[in-house]
Amino acid sequence: MERLQKILAQANIASRRKSEEIILEGRVKVNGVIVKELGFKVNRSDQIEVDGKPIELAEHLYFLLNKPTGFVSTTSDEKSRKTVLDLLTEEHRDIRLYPVGRLDFDTAGILLLTNDGDFTNRMTHPEHEIEKEYLARVEGIVIRKKIVQLRKGVTIDGDYLAVPKEVRLIELNKDQQSTLISITLTEGRNKQVRKMMEAIGHPVKKLTRIRYDFLTLEGVERGAYRPLKVHEVKKLYANSSSKK
Numbered sequence: 001m002e003r004l005q006k007i008l009a010q011a012n013i014a015s016r017r018k019s020e021e022i023i024l025e026g027r028v029k030v031n032g033v034i035v036k037e038l039g040f041k042v043n044r045s046d047q048i049e050v051d052g053k054p055i056e057l058a059e060h061l062y063f064l065l066n067k068p069t070g071f072v073s074t075t076s077d078e079k080s081r082k083t084v085l086d087l088l089t090e091e092h093r094d095i096r097l098y099p100v101g102r103l104d105f106d107t108a109g110i111l112l113l114t115n116d117g118d119f120t121n122r123m124t125h126p127e128h129e130i131e132k133e134y135l136a137r138v139e140g141i142v143i144r145k146k147i148v149q150l151r152k153g154v155t156i157d158g159d160y161l162a163v164p165k166e167v168r169l170i171e172l173n174k175d176q177q178s179t180l181i182s183i184t185l186t187e188g189r190n191k192q193v194r195k196m197m198e199a200i201g202h203p204v205k206k207l208t209r210i211r212y213d214f215l216t217l218e219g220v221e222r223g224a225y226r227p228l229k230v231h232e233v234k235k236l237y238a239n240s241s242s243k244k
């Protein structure tokens with residue numbers, strides 16, 4: 001259930017503020033009855049009319065994209081670089097989808113796309129503690145002490161103590177002098193993984209997000225995407241509310 005003025009704004013009738021005025025003026029009917037109450041809650045399936053005309057609500061859509069490197073995760077770019085929307089079919093490019101949070105230009109992996117603002121807020125708010133797991137190939141051989149340091153938390157952005165949910169050492173590559181580390185975060189500050197690895201003296205060479213809560217890249221090739229199933233969206237909502 002959502003507030004009537006919010007639904008009107010979503011249907012592009014007017015801004016939320018202006019929609020409130022329209023409601024107070026008695027111009028809105030819900031299932032044939034005039035509603036002048038601002039807090040009135042409606043379902044997206046209710047019949048809503050403004051000045052006698054039914055409103056059209058865009059369906060909420062959710063996709064899981066396997067982002068390749070070399071794409072920005074915004075809907076437009078001032079440097080004219082390719083955006084993740086360039087990976088969508090024409091049909092989906094027209095729906096005004098946008099990314100849920102960000103992945104860097106040089107980061108690959110799971111990126112959710114939607115046209116549902118509430119869902120985006122829910123997923124990106126650190127309070128909801130949605131887990132994001134990254135595989136980071138870093139420069140040099142990472143010794144145990146550094147892993148312990150990373151687990152305890154490292155300072156980034158001058159004064160922010162970034163504490164990961166989990167850190168695992170996956171593989172040491174002596175020939176290439178690199179280390180593969182899995183790191184799980186429940187927040188998403190700008191370039192957080194890169195900054196955390198730099199803080200322990202091992203800059204990231206390659207970064208991939210391999211898990212978003214319970215969602216993985218299984219069955220989705222790099223550059224491809226799939227719709228989320230209804231039960232998957234429900235589970236994301238459920239998992240994000242239980243930790244509030």
Ligand code: URA
Nearest residue numbers: 104107191192193194
């Ligand atoms: N952390 C980063 O450093 N980059 C990303 O794209 C995501 C998390």
